[in-house]
Amino acid sequence: MRIHEYQAKGLFAEAGIPTPESELARTVDEAVEVADDISYPVAIKAQVHVGGRGKAGGIKLVENTEEAREAADDILGMDLKGYHVDRVLVEEAVDFTNELYIGVTMDRGEGKPVAMVSTRGGxxxxxxxxxxxxxxxxxxxxxxxxxxxxxxxxxxxEAGIDAGLAGDVASILKTLYNLWEDSDASDAEINPLMVTADDDIIAADAVFNVDGDALFRHPDLEEMEETAADDDLEAKAQEYGFEGSNYVRLSGDVGIIGNGAGLVMTTLDLVDYYGGSPANFLDIGGGAKAERVANALDLVFSDENADAVVFNIFGGITRGDEVANGINDALDQFDEIPKPVIVRLAGTNAEEGMEILNEELVQVEKTLEDAVQAAVAAAEEVEA
Known part of the structure; x- marks a missing residue:
């Protein structure tokens, strides 16, 4: 379960991690009133579940009431990478001299939690x-x-933190780990952890994700979960019947579609292995017909973050020719294909499917490794 920055900062502050003065606002007038109370300069930050808010125009630093009103008016109601912004965090601006990074997550390869620190914050x-x-x-x-x-x-x-700051940073890191452990979290990050001219350490951003299967132990955290779809993509996923564990939106640039959770997870792992970043998890299920395949492609095409799509199908119940028809049907809806599509078919009727696929519109690869590498390269080319 993902929670918003303002919610994470509330948890951090309760645990004793220093955070800037801030308050949530849902209207332009509220944002201006909070900014005036905090005193300028302040940052106005969109509260949506997506990274790269600053580059996308979702974070603005303002110096006075007029700028605060203009920024709040611009951000509230905007579409930020497919997310509708309906609230902003108005926050005291931090006059910093350095930006650090600290985080805690699970290293599944080692089977242990891992704490991470870097001087390359921000x-x-x-x-x-x-x-x-x-x-x-x-x-x-x-x-x-x-x-x-x-x-x-x-x-x-070991990260090279200045000796005069090391004690405070270590204390915050240990507090973050304890909060991560006590909350059954999956990820906890502060990026950046800002250093002021007075050598104060302040959490200027906050990421905190909780294991959804553990929420029964944390009713206070469960209350923070947003049960309604908080963006157009999630609403579309529900409309198409990709609910619950079938579709999960991520923050990367390689869209992933497969038939079976294990197959999709393997594809996600390979995207990461080859240097890419998954944009989603989308399992179309066994026996998916052409219409469901077309809906899956339309859903991933609608994700502004996804710059390429890899389609990984292993035929068992799902027939390769049905999948191929679905891909062709989906692509026929577009005058121009919006993003590169790489397809790997194997198993039942895979050869028939390969013959059906319109190779003028999709790139066909024989192995999953080749398909993933092609998708990662295509996404990188779009970014460049």
């Missing part, structure tokens, strides 16, 4: 991990004992 940490993995210090934690003080200090020093 930028996409996934890009840092890919381009310069040594810029992120990591410390695995034994869940039976939790994070020891020496482990927090160790990973902070």
């Amino acid at each position: 930028v996409n940490i996934e890009e840092v991990a890919e381009e310069d993995p040594d810029a992120i210090a990591r410390e695995h934690i034994d869940p039976a004992f939790g994070m020891h003080d020496y482990q927090a200090r160790k990973v902070v020093y």
Whole structure:
């Protein structure tokens, strides 16, 4: 379960992590009133479940009442990467001298939680991990004992944090880990963790995702869940019958469609392995007919984040020729194909499906590895 930045910062503040003064607003007048009360400069930040808000125009720094009104009017009601913005966080601006990163997640390869610290805060940490993995210090934690003080200090020093700040950063990291553990969270991040001219440390952003299967133990967190679809894509997914575990929107740029949860998860893992970032999880299920396949493609095409689509089908109950007809039907709806589509078919009637596919509109690959690499490369080309 994803929660909004303002909700995460509330949890952080309760746990003792310093956060800027802020308040939620749902109208332009509310936003201006809060900004005037906090005193300028302030940041006005769209509250939607998507990354890259600043680049997309969803975060603005304002210096006075007039600018606050203009910014709130621009952000409230905007479509931000497919999400409708109906609330903003009005927050005290932080006069910072440095930006750090700290985070806690589960390293499934090691079977342990891992704490991460970097001096490269304020930028996409996934890009840092890919381009310069040594810029992120990591410390695995034994869940039976939790994070020891020496482990927090160790990973902070290994990251190259200034000695004068290391104690405070280590303390915040340990608090973040304890909150992550106590809440059955899946991810907890502060990016950036800002350093002020007075060497104060402040959480300027907050990401906190909770394991949905553990919410029965956390009724306070369960109340934060938004039960209604909070964007047009989720509403469309429900309209098409891709509900619950069939469709999950992610923040990457490679759309993924497959038949079977395990097959889709394997595709997600391969996209990540080959340096890409999944835009969604979409399982069309076994025995999917042409109409359902067409709906799946339309759904992923509607995602502004997805720059390419990989279609991974292994025929069992689902027949390859039915899938191929569905792909052709979906693509026939467009005068111009909006994004590259890469298809891998295997199993029942796969050869028949390959013959049916219009290769002028899709790229066909024989192996899943080749299909994923082609999709990652296509998405990178669009970004470039």
